[in-house]
């Protein structure tokens with residue numbers, strides 16, 4: 248049973264807000280509001296931010312005995328509105344405070360990558376308050392994506408900004424906001440995103456582009472745009488940001504344009520993976536390839552992004568989904584994502600595009616390439632049917648790679664497209680991806696194969712290095 252209780256000299260929740268909370272907590276839990284107080288004429292008008300905070304904290308509870316306490320420290324005698332309030336949550340004796348840290352440096356734990364390829368070290372870091380157009384987030388769950396691994400290894404010509412806090416897939420709650428932030432408030436549930444949407448540039452104003460001029464992915468930058476400084480430090484020494492998100496920290500500072508506000512009822516330990524890889528593959532199919540119901544779709548590469556592309560084809564109602572991968576052990580798990588047939592190029596002595604054309608009476612209707620290997624990209628294009636076939640490139644190629652194909656393929660009415668982050672605009676569109684999960688259209692759970700505590704974060708790297716599983720959720724325990 249969940250209780251909302253008063254404390255001495257505090258204020259009880261006003262009936263309307265009380266009902267809001269009850270409505271928000273139901274129907275997943277039984278909610279009962281402790282109403283035993285004689286001085287019930289006094290009421291508390293919650294600000295939107297306070298209400299969101301309380302809602303967020305209540306929603307984070309996952310035990311049936313959780314107790315939330317609303318405490319008002321210095322109620323103004325002349326007004327029912329409270330300006331100096333705090334929200335506490337008590338669970339098994341542990342207290343947590345959300346709002347009194349605004350404007351102050353927060354000390355918390357972060358996993359610092361001191362140098363390339365060396366295990367991350369959990370350190371106590373200082374996180375400065377958010378500046379203009381920035382928000383500070385409390386990260387509750389994060390997950391490891393291949394891009395983190397790639398920049399941690401930093402052995403293929405990647406920028407080597409160290410020491411750095413990696414991480415870009417996460418579920419978080421807004422702790423405080425900086426100057427000029429109007430569309431987010433403390434307590435909002437959000438997903439930080441590695442690329443942004445300023446809503447003002449030509450790309451953001453375009454209906455088709457998500458390649459924001461100001462906040463487009465930048466793997467080299469280790470500082471905030473506003474003042475070119477880091478918000479992280481250890482004993483005054485800066486620790487650099489990664490992808491503008493740095494979610495391997497219990498608190499982080501992010502540009503407001505890289506934050507998607509989502510349904511507060513969505514479980515953050517599940518939807519955190521929608522920050523990057525899953526949305527990338529899903530959007531490549533649903534927004535760009537757009538297979539029709541009953542069509543045939545080939546997916547090249549059955550890693551997290553490829554499986555998400557297959558999931559998109561399943562949602563779109565494709566009747567045949569052909570998985571192409573050189574690792575045979577990936578085939579069986581892919582069935583859960585709607586993959587109906589498998590092709591391993593190593594099993595054939597002819598080009599895989601010819602194998603696919605034979606299997607499908609001339610070519611597939613749509614193909615989605617998720618490996619980044621240029622030969623796979625060429626195969627993915629050359630395996631689509633003439634007249635209507637569309638191939639979509641998602642995987643990131645080597646910068647020296649060159650795509651070669653006979654131009655007659657285009658004249659025969661095949662289409663080649665590329666996409667970035669599934670063509671989703673982070674702030675405008677990602678909330679709707681979360682809704683797809685909430686209405687059970689998108690099945691996120693099957694991507695979640697491992698879970699570790701924050702102190703075990705290096706295990707998540709081990710799983711990925713060994714090719715084990717799809718996504719490992721890291722609980723931040725803050």
Ligand SMILES: [Zn+2]
Nearest residue numbers: 392394523524
């Ligand atoms: Zn990623």
Ligand SMILES: [Zn+2]
Nearest residue numbers: 445448451459
């Ligand atoms: Zn923009």
